[in-house]
Amino acid sequence: MTLQLSAIRKSFKGIDGLLVTDVNNIRYLTGFSGSSGFLLIARKRNIFVTDFRYREQAETGINGWDVVIEKGERARTILKLSRMLGIKRLGFEVSVSYEFFRRLLKKGLVMKPFKNVIEKLRAIKDDEEIGLIKMAVRRAEAAFLDVRPYIREGVSENKLARMLEERLKKKGCSCIPFGIIVASGRNSSMPHARASEKRLNGGDLVVIDWGGEAGGYFSDMTRTLLIKGVDMGKKKEIYQTVLEANKKAVSVISPGMESKKVDNSARYVIKKAGYGEFFGHGTGHGVGLQVHELPNIARNGKGTIKENMVFTIEPGIYVPGLGGVRIEDMVAVNKRRAVLLTKLPRELEII
Amino acid sequence: MTLQLSAIRKSFKGIDGLLVTDVNNIRYLTGFSGSSGFLLIARKRNIFVTDFRYREQAETGINGWDVVIEKGERARTILKLSRMLGIKRLGFEVSVSYEFFRRLLKKGLVMKPFKNVIEKLRAIKDDEEIGLIKMAVRRAEAAFLDVRPYIREGVSENKLARMLEERLKKKGCSCIPFGIIVASGRNSSMPHARASEKRLNGGDLVVIDWGGEAGGYFSDMTRTLLIKGVDMGKKKEIYQTVLEANKKAVSVISPGMESKKVDNSARYVIKKAGYGEFFGHGTGHGVGLQVHELPNIARNGKGTIKENMVFTIEPGIYVPGLGGVRIEDMVAVNKRRAVLLTKLPRELEII
Numbered sequence: 001m002t003l004q005l006s007a008i009r010k011s012f013k014g015i016d017g018l019l020v021t022d023v024n025n026i027r028y029l030t031g032f033s034g035s036s037g038f039l040l041i042a043r044k045r046n047i048f049v050t051d052f053r054y055r056e057q058a059e060t061g062i063n064g065w066d067v068v069i070e071k072g073e074r075a076r077t078i079l080k081l082s083r084m085l086g087i088k089r090l091g092f093e094v095s096v097s098y099e100f101f102r103r104l105l106k107k108g109l110v111m112k113p114f115k116n117v118i119e120k121l122r123a124i125k126d127d128e129e130i131g132l133i134k135m136a137v138r139r140a141e142a143a144f145l146d147v148r149p150y151i152r153e154g155v156s157e158n159k160l161a162r163m164l165e166e167r168l169k170k171k172g173c174s175c176i177p178f179g180i181i182v183a184s185g186r187n188s189s190m191p192h193a194r195a196s197e198k199r200l201n202g203g204d205l206v207v208i209d210w211g212g213e214a215g216g217y218f219s220d221m222t223r224t225l226l227i228k229g230v231d232m233g234k235k236k237e238i239y240q241t242v243l244e245a246n247k248k249a250v251s252v253i254s255p256g257m258e259s260k261k262v263d264n265s266a267r268y269v270i271k272k273a274g275y276g277e278f279f280g281h282g283t284g285h286g287v288g289l290q291v292h293e294l295p296n297i298a299r300n301g302k303g304t305i306k307e308n309m310v311f312t313i314e315p316g317i318y319v320p321g322l323g324g325v326r327i328e329d330m331v332a333v334n335k336r337r338a339v340l341l342t343k344l345p346r347e348l349e350i351i
Numbered sequence: 352m353t354l355q356l357s358a359i360r361k362s363f364k365g366i367d368g369l370l371v372t373d374v375n376n377i378r379y380l381t382g383f384s385g386s387s388g389f390l391l392i393a394r395k396r397n398i399f400v401t402d403f404r405y406r407e408q409a410e411t412g413i414n415g416w417d418v419v420i421e422k423g424e425r426a427r428t429i430l431k432l433s434r435m436l437g438i439k440r441l442g443f444e445v446s447v448s449y450e451f452f453r454r455l456l457k458k459g460l461v462m463k464p465f466k467n468v469i470e471k472l473r474a475i476k477d478d479e480e481i482g483l484i485k486m487a488v489r490r491a492e493a494a495f496l497d498v499r500p501y502i503r504e505g506v507s508e509n510k511l512a513r514m515l516e517e518r519l520k521k522k523g524c525s526c527i528p529f530g531i532i533v534a535s536g537r538n539s540s541m542p543h544a545r546a547s548e549k550r551l552n553g554g555d556l557v558v559i560d561w562g563g564e565a566g567g568y569f570s571d572m573t574r575t576l577l578i579k580g581v582d583m584g585k586k587k588e589i590y591q592t593v594l595e596a597n598k599k600a601v602s603v604i605s606p607g608m609e610s611k612k613v614d615n616s617a618r619y620v621i622k623k624a625g626y627g628e629f630f631g632h633g634t635g636h637g638v639g640l641q642v643h644e645l646p647n648i649a650r651n652g653k654g655t656i657k658e659n660m661v662f663t664i665e666p667g668i669y670v671p672g673l674g675g676v677r678i679e680d681m682v683a684v685n686k687r688r689a690v691l692l693t694k695l696p697r698e699l700e701i702i
Binding site: 033034035036051052053054055056057092094095096097098099101102113115158162165166169170174175179186189190191192193194280281320 | 384385386387402403404405406407408443445446447448449450452453464466509513516517520521525526530537540541542543544545631632671
């Protein structure tokens with residue numbers, strides 16, 4: 001993390017120290033996976049602070065950081081340490097709560113917002129991180145293939161979600177990144193339905209959105225299947241449109257491209273087919289220690305695509321009354337283009 | 352929720368509307384379980400705002416609230432709706448991020464912090480909520496009893512955690528409130544260790560901390576077992592001390608009592624036995640839609656115990672090098688005293 005720390009210090013503007021409170025940023029910089037702690041990065045020292053509960057984990061596991069065990073009020077600890085380190089203006093992450101920010105101000109600290117620097121570093125993955133993400137993808141795919149034979153008429157969404165989660169754990173995932181979505185029939189037209197007691201029926205589009213984990217890194221993917229029934233023509237048409245949008249977006253990606261142009265290329269395919277109003281979310285998002293992180297591949301997404309970014313491409317069409325389709329893959333960007341990390345077939349499976 | 356809404360409006364001081372952004376408070380007031388949305392409570396109208404992805408869930412599921420589907424920037428939507436509702440000073444929850452708060456200020460909204468009003472309402476449960484929490488406790492207990500025969504020398508912490516999680520799902524829990532802790536031997540002396548590949552050995556204290564769910568409400572409990580081996584006398588002594596502290600705290604609870612006095616009664620037992628420095632966390636916390644909510648039963652806990660509060664009592668002693676013990680039960684407070692919701696035996700089991 002020496003490189004990252006020096007990049008962070010280089011971005012100090014008008015501050016001489018930084019308070020890091022975001023748990024994912026803490027994990028990224030230190031490897032610490034507990035839920036309580038913060039970092040103080042001064043010009044010449046790195047201090048990791050946690051409480052009593054994590055004393056052993058911190059003392060045995062955090063290299064390159066001085067460990068301090070906090071007692072009593074956190075704001076007071078921050079004030080004392082800042083003085084000790086000679087920090088006059090303290091940068092803070094804007095994700096901190098209003099309440100905590102106010103408490104620090106009241107202690108007399110001079111506070112300056114510090115935004116997205118660590119998040120932008122996190123968006124560019126190193127080889128080890130990409131390796132872990134690939135493992136998280138493989139585990140998710142293996143779990144899905146185990147469950148695939150059970151996806152048929154009559155089984156409940158909840159049962160499929162439960163099976164998939166069990167298989168993910170068996171494949172080695174120590175946690176899952178989000179509640180698995182199994183949304184069939186009318187539920188499939190709600191992009192963020194979870195899973196319910198509803199059973200799969202003839203004619204249902206079945207959207208399954210799930211992810212795996214490996215070494216703290218996540219994966220995220222979606223497949224949509226179709227059960228034989230009414231309105232097959234329309235449903236196939238939607239599927240093909242989404243698939244075309246997905247392929248188009250993946251194919252245009254290259255380092256240096258504006259991320260909103262990637263979104264636009266998927267959106268254009270869907271618009272042209274007449275479904276523009278039924279694609280209400282962004283085309284993709286970065287995945288790493290969090291399942292949603294930078295870059296933001298959306299109409300209003302900022303910044304450009306960079307080598308070693310890892311993100312999803314997940315266009316969708318959701319037609320109330322008919323159903324929804326989403327096809328979500330993960331890609332990693334190399335020197336020239338995007339490479340699919342997700343290997344599961346994307347052709348429509350009709351059951 | 353009519354009573355709760357009128358209590359909220361009565362607490363309006365210097366504001367004529369309230370922005371509710373905390374997902375648990377939104378769920379409490381509307382039943383909406385999605386992850387994106389907010390509430391605007393004006394003097395005479397209740398508006399629930401969510402985005403495209405939740406349109407169907409919102410339109411079919413939220414009674415007593417006008418549903419608005421937001422498009423574009425959230426801060427702008429809040430500004431427009433506030434103007435429409437004649438809100439001049441808008442209360443906001445202090446859990447909101449600094450970043451979002453700044454964005455609203457920049458729009459020209461007059462913002463006033465609004466703290467803990469809904470959280471305090473949530474701390475007092477109604478019959479339906481207590482019924483769901485009891486169900487969450489029963490599910491957690493049933494899952495534990497299924498796994499109990501597998502707790503023995505040689506099994507890994509991870510395997511036990513995985514089995515327990517699978518059983519929780521089988522008993523009907525749609526999610527679990529937190530990553531299950533199975534901490535044995537030296538791991539047991541870290542109160543918030545998770546579970547590892549470590550196998551249970553002779554002489555290990557084994558701390559298992561897990562919870563269940565029912566209808567969105569959680570339960571939380573901990574049991575500690577002991578595997579035959581060295582230092583049995585010392586380990587039994589710690590166990591008996593923690594058990595005595597737990598029983599003492601449960602027995603003193605009554606409505607009107609200061610919550611820090613409950614903490615003090617458990618802490619006193621542990622101090623008197625000479626283990627004061629090894630009990631570094633609070634004695635308990637409320638449980639409901641969140642696994643940690645009000646009341647805070649701790650040395651610096653504020654407020655008093657009230658009828659129909661539901662919380663944990665979980666003293667612990669953690670001795671580096673020897674191991675840890677925690678015994679955590681849930682109680683509900685009636686007109687006179689605390690009633691144990693957790694029914695699992697608390698006597699030391701030696702394996």
